Amino acid sequence: MLKIDNLQAEIGGTRILNGLSLEVNAGEVHAIMGPNGAGKSTLAYVLGGRPGYEVTGGSVEFLGRDLLEMEPHERAAAGLFLGFQYPVEIPGVSNVQFLREALNAQRQVRGEEPLSGGDFLKLAKEKAGLLKLDMDMLKRHVNVGFSGGEKKRAEMVQMGILDPQFAVLDETDSGLDIDALRVVGEGINAIMRAPEKGVLLITHYQRLLDYVKPDYVHILSKGRIVKTGGPELAQQLEREGYEAVAA
Amino acid sequence: MNALTTLPTRKDEAWRYSAVEALVGADLDAWRAIDVPAGESYRECLTIEDSESTELRRLRVSVGEGARCELFAVIAAGKLGRVEVEVRLARGAHFELGGVTLGGRDTVREFVTRVIHAEPEATSNQVIRAVHWGKGTGNFLGQIDVVRDAQKTDAAQSFKGLLLEKGASVNAVPQLEIFADDVKCAHGASVGQLDETARFYMAARGLSPELSRRLLVQAFIGDAFVALDDEAERERLMGIALAKLDLHL
Numbered sequence: 001m002l003k004i005d006n007l008q009a010e011i012g013g014t015r016i017l018n019g020l021s022l023e024v025n026a027g028e029v030h031a032i033m034g035p036n037g038a039g040k041s042t043l044a045y046v047l048g049g050r051p052g053y054e055v056t057g058g059s060v061e062f063l064g065r066d067l068l069e070m071e072p073h074e075r076a077a078a079g080l081f082l083g084f085q086y087p088v089e090i091p092g093v094s095n096v097q098f099l100r101e102a103l104n105a106q107r108q109v110r111g112e113e114p115l116s117g118g119d120f121l122k123l124a125k126e127k128a129g130l131l132k133l134d135m136d137m138l139k140r141h142v143n144v145g146f147s148g149g150e151k152k153r154a155e156m157v158q159m160g161i162l163d164p165q166f167a168v169l170d171e172t173d174s175g176l177d178i179d180a181l182r183v184v185g186e187g188i189n190a191i192m193r194a195p196e197k198g199v200l201l202i203t204h205y206q207r208l209l210d211y212v213k214p215d216y217v218h219i220l221s222k223g224r225i226v227k228t229g230g231p232e233l234a235q236q237l238e239r240e241g242y243e244a245v246a247a
Numbered sequence: 248m249n250a251l252t253t254l255p256t257r258k259d260e261a262w263r264y265s266a267v268e269a270l271v272g273a274d275l276d277a278w279r280a281i282d283v284p285a286g287e288s289y290r291e292c293l294t295i296e297d298s299e300s301t302e303l304r305r306l307r308v309s310v311g312e313g314a315r316c317e318l319f320a321v322i323a324a325g326k327l328g329r330v331e332v333e334v335r336l337a338r339g340a341h342f343e344l345g346g347v348t349l350g351g352r353d354t355v356r357e358f359v360t361r362v363i364h365a366e367p368e369a370t371s372n373q374v375i376r377a378v379h380w381g382k383g384t385g386n387f388l389g390q391i392d393v394v395r396d397a398q399k400t401d402a403a404q405s406f407k408g409l410l411l412e413k414g415a416s417v418n419a420v421p422q423l424e425i426f427a428d429d430v431k432c433a434h435g436a437s438v439g440q441l442d443e444t445a446r447f448y449m450a451a452r453g454l455s456p457e458l459s460r461r462l463l464v465q466a467f468i469g470d471a472f473v474a475l476d477d478e479a480e481r482e483r484l485m486g487i488a489l490a491k492l493d494l495h496l
């Protein structure tokens with residue numbers, strides 16, 4: 001469902017992605033691991049269409065469409081979800097208002113009826129419950145004053161509400177305590193484990209992969225995939241480190 | 248009297264950023280008086296929402312002992328749209344102003360206030376939010392006079408400008424004349440642009456650039472209506488402001 005071919009991208013004239021290729025089929029979970037600065041977040045942002053991230057070569061096909069031709073909000077409506085490494089605070093805008101407008105904007109693009117206030121709140125309550133996030137948190141402004149772990153859990157509540165077909169999750173596990181890690185892992189499975197869905201899981205640690213079992217593990221280094229394996233690759237990495245495994 | 252000879256110029260402090268050339272033919276003597284008797288409360292919401300020329304609203308307000316006056320205003324029209332308020336506060340009185348200016352092209356939209364703390368223990372709070380684009384200008388000239396012996400005065404002013412496009416501008420001029428010593432006067436002014444990181448985050452959740460801008464502007468000007476304890480009125484004023492923005496998009 002996602003096919004990245006020889007992708008090259010720059011930020012401010014500096015080449016960050018160097019011919020990255022990767023294919024994720026429906027029903028699969030792929031993990032991407034790699035040292036700091038390898039380009040993992042850059043890949044996530046390029047897939048999301050962040051301004052300033054310039055694609056200079058290669059292609060990305062998403063559900064049969066040219067992803068790179070689409071505006072960021074169109075990508076979301078097409079079913080792509082980006083879980084941010086650093087979720088953004090939006091003072092003055094409540095989670096409830098933000099997510100309801102976002103969901104209805106997506107539904108409109110897909111030709112679906114908007115969700116009423118009541119139906120939306122029901123949905124939000126259900127997903128907040130799934131992630132064990134207090135519903136009161138959703139009445140607060142988006143990520144404002146949330147702890148690091150709360151932000152990550154709120155990201156997953158957002159994912160649950162928006163119900164994407166494909167999720168790119170950038171270090172969703174970092175900042176989570178041990179219990180929260182399990183809740184988030186189970187949440188990802190509940191929301192995204194389906195034959196028609198796919199996940200690209202960017203992480204530094206094996207722990208999350210104990211809950212969300214990847215079908216493939218890729219090592220990203222210096223802007224490209226340098227090694228691909230099964231779940232055992234993540235374990236080997238944890239034991240031996242990048243230098244030994246990906247050299 | 249020939250109106251032309253009495254037109255203010257930009258050398259006049261209260262008109263320094265105004266569109267004085269748009270004043271030709273305007274009635275500059277039309278001050279409206281509002282008297283709030285001791286102990287009573289008065290609230291008015293005023294809007295300037297469709298006019299291509301000059302719109303002046305000039306109010307002279309006297310707030311009696313322990314009384315309260317609240318004004319909420321949206322200036323969203325006029326080559327020059329101007330709300331000018333002169334307020335005199337008696338002992339323990341309160342004046343609240345929540346104002347929003349919006350505008351593009353070469354329009355000037357402005358609040359000009361003079362709050363006179365004439366007796367002790369009066370309080371005032373002014374919150375102005377300005378959203379401009381094109382070559383639009385938003386101004387807030389806020390003078391606060393604290394007379395001698397008006398002890399325990401508490402006067403606050405907050406101004407924030409949001410520039411949606413290069414070429415737009417805002418000006419804030421606080422002017423404090425304080426002749427008492429036990430006085431709290433707080434004023435803050437800032438100007439910024441839309442947070443592009445927030446806009447990408449919102450886009451990643453499915454909001455178009457128009458919708459994310461609308462939401463962020465709504466959050467921004469919401470500050471001016473926080474003190475308006477009437478949800479229907481709050482929504483009405485917000486609707487007028489956002490409609491102006493939608494028209495521009």
Ligand SMILES: Nc1ncnc2c1ncn2[C@@H]1O[C@H](COP(=O)(O)OP(=O)(O)OP(=O)(O)O)[C@@H](O)[C@H]1O
Pocket residue numbers: 011012014016034035036037038039040041042043085
């Ligand atoms: N705005 C920018 N301008 C210039 N270089 C940038 C910019 N943003 C990121 N980079 C560089 O791009 C490279 C890749 O960064 P990226 O954030 O994708 O790494 P990462 O693999 O996600 O790292 P981490 O594991 O620390 O999150 C880094 O060397 C970084 O310094």
Ligand SMILES: [Mg+2]
Pocket residue numbers: 040041042085170
């Ligand atoms: Mg990163």
